[in-house]
Amino acid sequence: MKATGGADDGFDAIIHAPNRLRICALLEPAEKVEFGMVQQWLQVSASVLSKHVGVLMEAGYVEQTKAVRDTRQRVWLSLTKAGRAAYHAHVAALRVIVGDPQEQD
Numbered sequence: 633m634k635a636t637g638g639a640d641d642g643f644d645a646i647i648h649a650p651n652r653l654r655i656c657a658l659l660e661p662a663e664k665v666e667f668g669m670v671q672q673w674l675q676v677s678a679s680v681l682s683k684h685v686g687v688l689m690e691a692g693y694v695e696q697t698k699a700v701r702d703t704r705q706r707v708w709l710s711l712t713k714a715g716r717a718a719y720h721a722h723v724a725a726l727r728v729i730v731g732d733p734q735e736q737d
Contacts, residue, residue, distance in 0.1 A: 641728070642721030646691045651676065651684045656719040659694065659711045667696070667707040685709060693718055 647656055654674055659665055671681045688694035693715030697708045711719065726732075 642725035643729075644718050644722040644725075646687060646693070647719060647722045649684070649687075651680070652688055653722075655681075655684060655688065655709075656693070656711065656715065656722075659709060660716065660719055662710070664697065664708040664710040667709055670709060688715065691715075691718075 647653055651674055655670060658670055658673055667678075667681065667685075671678055674681060685694055685696065689696065693712060694709055695712050697710070699706055699708065
């Protein structure tokens with residue numbers, strides 16, 4: 633089993649916070665997801681979601697775009713290329729930590 637905890641093991645403390653991990657998991661398979669849908673899925677307030685999205689944006693993992701839809705301004709969230717790579721590396725690191733046989737060196 634590979635050692636964990638090193639700087640290059642893929643574990644990402646920014647992503648690891650439960651709500652941020654859930655945000656990344658929701659955004660990973662999609663091109664973009666509306667802010668309100670993410671909020672509904674996580675069952676958190678808009679301010680809580682905004683805080684977590686802000687941390688992910690500051691890290692360069694998530695970007696947001698604004699567009700008018702049905703006469704209302706909507707915010708769409710998406711993982712950046714760096715965010716997608718960091719999320720995949722983090723999930724792989726978690727699999728190593730828990731001894732998941734799907735993880736290969």
